[in-house]
Amino acid sequence: MTGRTTAGGRRGVLRRALSPLTGASTVRAGVYLVIGGVVAGAYFVLVAGFVQMFADPRTPRVAVGVLALVSAVIVATPPFLAPVRALEIAAARTFLDVDSRVLPDPAGPPTVSSRWRGAAWFALHLALGAVVTLGLLLAVPLATQLALSVFGVDRAFLVETVPAVARNPAAWAVLAVLALVALPYGTALARRLLRQSAEPLLGPDQTARIAELEAQADRLAERGRLARELHDSVGHALTVTTLQAAAAARLVGTDPEAARRSLAAIEDAGRSAMADLDHVLGLLRAGDDARPGTDRAPARSLDDLPALADDARHAGADVRLDIAPGTTTGLPRATSHEAYRVVQEALTNAVRHAPGSPVDVRVRIDDDGRTLDVVVSNPLPAAPSVPSPGGGGRGLHGMAERVRLLRGELDAGPRDGRWVVRARLPRR
Incomplete structure (x- = not known):
């Protein structure tokens, strides 16, 4: 050898x-x-x-x-x-x-x-x-x-x-x-x-290398943002659709009216997901292939929370929405959008892991007038739910990334028998 x-x-x-x-x-x-x-x-x-x-x-x-x-x-x-x-x-x-x-x-x-x-x-x-x-x-x-x-x-x-x-x-x-x-x-x-x-x-040279690294970081951040958009919007719609389809299958023989309501909720969730998907695809087209005047669905904001709460109620959740007057007025679009996505993901997790439990959603401006406070809480389930395939905790990770990019704070975990998600975002 x-x-x-x-x-x-x-x-x-x-x-x-x-x-x-x-x-x-x-x-x-x-x-x-x-x-x-x-x-x-x-x-x-x-x-x-x-x-x-x-x-x-x-x-x-x-x-x-x-x-x-x-x-x-x-x-x-x-x-x-x-x-x-x-x-x-x-x-x-x-x-x-x-x-x-x-x-x-x-x-x-x-x-x-x-x-x-x-x-x-x-x-x-x-x-x-x-x-x-x-x-x-x-x-x-x-x-x-x-x-x-x-x-x-x-x-x-x-x-x-x-x-x-x-x-x-x-x-x-x-x-x-x-x-x-x-x-x-x-x-x-x-x-x-x-x-x-x-x-x-x-x-x-060093200046060009730094610029390239910054451009690469921007591309990675944009990819992460689009991934979070797809995860939150499509994941929420699939959760609602799955639960409503299961409810319709159970009630189609005994309560046709309730089954029809579940099917209508599935239709609404699908339309909402299509609008969100159109928005994300619009963001993708906003690169090299973007054309002036290209129509795409507007980004979701806190003004869409009532419709989001209705979707969750159709999925069987008892959502109690509390938005302080004047909270959504004058908010930057990015802050309002990311706050909406945090609530959406928290509701999705509540519907998935604690179905039927009451969910409290509170949105208000702190006394100092500088911070948007978003709190979503629900009772902890009596028994741990079975993790859904492919979950892997990406929802919490995505919420943390959203809040961190806006220089905010996120706290999620059990508190006195309830699962509490709290996000504090700078108002400006």
């Missing part, structure tokens, strides 16, 4: 050592570097031309100086432009196999730091590209000349330039192979250097 492992390790080392000669990544990196070398050559030709003009005493200095300044501004501007940086990012991912998680697409306008880092990457690309391109232009003709000299063609070149090697024709072939082999290894080295520099030079 150890011998096999050692042999496999040796083959792996050999494979990695020869990968620059056989890997497609070297070819892609070579193309990218040659492009940089060509651009660097254009810059070199431009600089050489101005140097030659300044060296000529007959050249008008002022005119050439102005032309050189304008040309310098023109050729120095592209590395700082956002489209060029975006193009470099796409090229690095395509030709250098840099992961998109390391180099994500630029988001928002570039900062001063990102512009300078993009310019540094541009300069590094051109410098390494110039080295690789120069090596290509030297290595291929040199290897060709050495190969021809092995067969006796034009040996004068070697005799004049490398007389020691000229006396040993076998060395010509070795030099030819080394000249060609050095090129892919140099390309692989330049590729590795560029890959290591990609994230610090082309990656998002």
